[in-house]
Amino acid sequence: MGETLLSVLTGESWFWDSTEANQITFNKDGTGTLICRTELNVWIAAEFDWKLQNSECLEQHIDLTGNPPKRPSLLSQFTLEMALTKRRIPKLGDVDMQRRIINEELLTDAAFVPKQYAIKLKTGQFLAAFDAREHIKNSPNFALCIEFDKSPYPPQEEWKNPEKAPNDLKFWEWKEFTCHRLPEKKGFSEGIFSKILTSFNRQ
Numbered sequence: 001m002g003e004t005l006l007s008v009l010t011g012e013s014w015f016w017d018s019t020e021a022n023q024i025t026f027n028k029d030g031t032g033t034l035i036c037r038t039e040l041n042v043w044i045a046a047e048f049d050w051k052l053q054n055s056e057c058l059e060q061h062i063d064l065t066g067n068p069p070k071r072p073s074l075l076s077q078f079t080l081e082m083a084l085t086k087r088r089i090p091k092l093g094d095v096d097m098q099r100r101i102i103n104e105e106l107l108t109d110a111a112f113v114p115k116q117y118a119i120k121l122k123t124g125q126f127l128a129a130f131d132a133r134e135h136i137k138n139s140p141n142f143a144l145c146i147e148f149d150k151s152p153y154p155p156q157e158e159w160k161n162p163e164k165a166p167n168d169l170k171f172w173e174w175k176e177f178t179c180h181r182l183p184e185k186k187g188f189s190e191g192i193f194s195k196i197l198t199s200f201n202r203q
Contacts, residue, residue: 005076006058008121008144014177017130018140024152024177026050033089036153036171043106043165044153045097047087053079053116064123068143068182072124082152083114106161111154118149129176142178151175
């Protein structure tokens with residue numbers, strides 16, 4: 001079965017770090033989830049609504065045959081509209097998000113206005129953005145990457161009190177997210193993308 005932009009975009013969650021703390025997930029029904037956290041601190045755990053400017057792009061064929069190239073290769077470019085909502089993710093693990101000061105309690109109303117993003121979908125052998133920035137040793141590689149022209153996390157001016165953690169961590173600079181962790185060994189076995197296809201087809 002061939003893959004489409006929709007099946008690739010919604011097949012797995014996309015991570016900013018290899019610990020999978022910060023992530024974005026697109027669902028096929030036009031909803032998704034955005035999580036922003038570090039260890040025990042959570043700032044955003046919210047659903048969002050999304051749609052492509054040109055919905056026909058979702059049926060674009062995406063070729064995932066063969067092994068991922070060593071150098072990044074562009075698979076698709078598209079414009080996507082996202083609207084962060086005040087619908088909370090009920091739990092992160094065993095932690096009840098209803099009791100946390102997050103989302104609209106930390107963000108201004110402007111953070112919940114729909115915004116457009118230009119996105120590039122790439123294949124290759126990528127480090128998670130955080131791992132690459134911090135030069136973390138023995139970090140895993142990922143086969144797919146989405147790059148936003150601006151971060152899906154709200155910009156500085158849309159935080160009520162950006163002092164401390166937001167200003168220190170600069171969430172609004174986080175633009176690249178990866179998915180599908182590759183085997184942790186030298187080289188890659190034949191048919192690695194067949195495993196990706198299998199994981200997508202299970203969705």
